Amino acid sequence: MLKYVGKRLLMMIPVLLGVTFIIFSMLYITPGDPARLVLGDSASPEAVEQYREEQGLNDPFLVQYGRYMKNLILHGDLGTSYSTKKPVIDLIKDCFPATVKLAFCSMLFALVLGIPIGIISAIKQYSIFDMCSMAFALLGISMPVFWLGLLLTLLFSVKLGWLPSSGFNTPLHLILPAVSLGAQSVAVITRMTRSSMLEVINMDYIKTARAKGLHEKTVIIRHALGNALIPIITSAGLQFGTLLGGAVLTESIFSIPGIGRLMVDSIKMRDFPTVQGGVLIIALAFSIVNLLVDLLYAFVDPRIKAQYK
Amino acid sequence: MEKKKKFAQLGDIWKRLRKNKLAVLGLIIIVIIFLVAIFANFIAPYSYDQQDLLSCFQGPSAQHWFGTDEFGRDIFSRVVYGTRISLLIGFVAVAIAMVIGVLLGAFSGYYGATVDNVIMRLMDILLSIPQIILAIAIVAVLGNGLFNLMLAVGISSIPHYARIVRASVLSVKDQEFIEAAKAAGSSDLRIIFKHIIPNCLAPIIVQATLGVAMAILTAAGLSFVGLGISPPTPEWGSMLSSARSYIRDYAYMTMFPGLAIMITIFALNVLGDGLRDALDPKQKK
Numbered sequence: 001m002l003k004y005v006g007k008r009l010l011m012m013i014p015v016l017l018g019v020t021f022i023i024f025s026m027l028y029i030t031p032g033d034p035a036r037l038v039l040g041d042s043a044s045p046e047a048v049e050q051y052r053e054e055q056g057l058n059d060p061f062l063v064q065y066g067r068y069m070k071n072l073i074l075h076g077d078l079g080t081s082y083s084t085k086k087p088v089i090d091l092i093k094d095c096f097p098a099t100v101k102l103a104f105c106s107m108l109f110a111l112v113l114g115i116p117i118g119i120i121s122a123i124k125q126y127s128i129f130d131m132c133s134m135a136f137a138l139l140g141i142s143m144p145v146f147w148l149g150l151l152l153t154l155l156f157s158v159k160l161g162w163l164p165s166s167g168f169n170t171p172l173h174l175i176l177p178a179v180s181l182g183a184q185s186v187a188v189i190t191r192m193t194r195s196s197m198l199e200v201i202n203m204d205y206i207k208t209a210r211a212k213g214l215h216e217k218t219v220i221i222r223h224a225l226g227n228a229l230i231p232i233i234t235s236a237g238l239q240f241g242t243l244l245g246g247a248v249l250t251e252s253i254f255s256i257p258g259i260g261r262l263m264v265d266s267i268k269m270r271d272f273p274t275v276q277g278g279v280l281i282i283a284l285a286f287s288i289v290n291l292l293v294d295l296l297y298a299f300v301d302p303r304i305k306a307q308y309k
Numbered sequence: 310m311e312k313k314k315k316f317a318q319l320g321d322i323w324k325r326l327r328k329n330k331l332a333v334l335g336l337i338i339i340v341i342i343f344l345v346a347i348f349a350n351f352i353a354p355y356s357y358d359q360q361d362l363l364s365c366f367q368g369p370s371a372q373h374w375f376g377t378d379e380f381g382r383d384i385f386s387r388v389v390y391g392t393r394i395s396l397l398i399g400f401v402a403v404a405i406a407m408v409i410g411v412l413l414g415a416f417s418g419y420y421g422a423t424v425d426n427v428i429m430r431l432m433d434i435l436l437s438i439p440q441i442i443l444a445i446a447i448v449a450v451l452g453n454g455l456f457n458l459m460l461a462v463g464i465s466s467i468p469h470y471a472r473i474v475r476a477s478v479l480s481v482k483d484q485e486f487i488e489a490a491k492a493a494g495s496s497d498l499r500i501i502f503k504h505i506i507p508n509c510l511a512p513i514i515v516q517a518t519l520g521v522a523m524a525i526l527t528a529a530g531l532s533f534v535g536l537g538i539s540p541p542t543p544e545w546g547s548m549l550s551s552a553r554s555y556i557r558d559y560a561y562m563t564m565f566p567g568l569a570i571m572i573t574i575f576a577l578n579v580l581g582d583g584l585r586d587a588l589d590p591k592q593k594k
Contacts, residue, residue, distance in 0.1 A: 018434035030450045142575035147567035245439035267449045
């Protein structure tokens with residue numbers, strides 16, 4: 001198991017190196033002189049030239065990339081923000097917790113709602129409950145995150161005045177963003193749980209378990225759900241990527257100081273080092289979640305655990 | 310003879326698709342949206358950028374079905390013209406992704422070894438960034454605007470096509486008819502384009518249908534945060550973005566563009582799901 005984790009961690013390195021390389025070269029070819037951006041339009045050409053020389057902006061591409069990577073690996077340094085003049089890593093440290101909290105709460109919301117609804121839908125296939133939940137799931141999948149966010153704000157903070165529409169200080173502030181971000185995942189997970197449960201629910205071993213006189217709850221949860229979990233975990237893992245992406249939109253609706261908003265603001269101010277850092281940190285988070293999902297398989301399914309050895 | 314067989318196949322698919330009521334509903338909605346886009350200038354009662362400062366913020370009425378916005382522009386007309394922009398973005402972005410993705414996937418699967426390794430590792434790298442974040446990064450490089458947005462959304466969905474095509478190529482590459490084509494002296498390119506890609510069409514069509522929905526949604530999201538299309542172009546996402554400032558007093562402004570996005574995405578999703586079932590040979594009876 002440990003060997004497997006080590007191998008997977010090693011495999012993450014080339015992917016992340018690739019991400020840094022692609023993002024670095026993309027922003028390198030972006031039109032516009034970084035020195036000009038930092039110093040402003042009023043700076044003299046000499047000052048700009050001096051800044052370029054000081055910062056090593058005149059060096060060849062690979063030298064610049066090498067320096068960026070050296071600073072990143074040795075000092076965890078992602079460069080300096082053009083607009084705030086602060087180290088990018090500090091900006092990210094300030095913003096990352098909010099994004100993680102938001103994504104985590106949305107995921108929790110999606111799992112807590114999606115899995116039970118999916119199970120009940122599968123047990124009572126074609127019942128009114130099943131029809132309704134599938135109809136809602138279809139709507140949820142087609143619902144744009146940002147529109148749902150606006151509608152929820154309209155209903156719960158403008159009309160009813162129950163929940164705050166922006167800010168991020170109390171748990172109350174988290175409800176609307178987490179619900180609007182998680183809604184789509186609820187839909188995906190519900191559908192996945194239902195179809196995956198339906199596949200196992202008519203199998204012989206379930207009949208055997210019932211025939212043995214096991215409690216219906218035990219049959220459904222231990223025997224059926226246990227075997228239906230793998231596709232559910234897979235889809236939940238993939239949803240996490242969608243949540244990280246969707247967080248960009250949600251953060252901007254609810255004025256949450258997270259990575260997504262940081263990136264959007266940075267692009268508008270042409271602050272490329274910050275954009276670079278943001279993309280990298282999200283890719284890192286996503287890769288780690290994917291690894292965790294694969295490890296979770298082993299806990300759920302002993303057959304997979306045996307393969308990891 | 311050949312042609313007849315193809316039509317028979319299409320007929321089979323249509324027969325199976327027709328049984329799925331939701332998919333048919335999706336298809337009907339898509340056709341209607343297409344007609345609205347094509348005949349937008351006949352349907353819309355006003356032009357999309359015609360301002361009338363005397364009638365700003367008017368709620369829905371007989372004159373302005375969806376009301377007017379902060380510049381007195383008719384929201385119904387803007388939503389109608391918006392179908393053009395959204396469909397354009399959806400289809401062009403998917404076309405970009407499909408052409409590049411299918412080629413990469415086909416070469417990767419067909420040649421294997423180093424080519425496969427290089428292409429697929431590159432795809433892994435792109436897949437390790439959530440799609441909308443990748444699109445944002447590309448927009449950061451290219452800048453705002455309609456074409457750049459289509460390019461960004463298109464490039465960021467290339468890996469999905471490459472992976473699907475590669476998997477299907479691997480499943481057909483060792484079959485006899487490919488060997489026969491090789492023995493007959495066909496060139497690699499001919500084999501890829503004439504024999505392999507046509508055999509992988511089913512999953513590509515399904516992915517493309519769902520991909521158009523994804524592309525429209527991503528583009529609307531980017532416009533919503535101000536990284537896509539900016540006013541006065543009537544893009545649904547950017548319309549929502551400006552409506553957001555007036556949500557306290559003029560909530561109707563946020564309803565219609567959002568509804569338009571949702572209906573479009575819904576139709577494409579159910580059609581895609583239906584096509585997946587109809588094209589799946591395992592379900593043939």
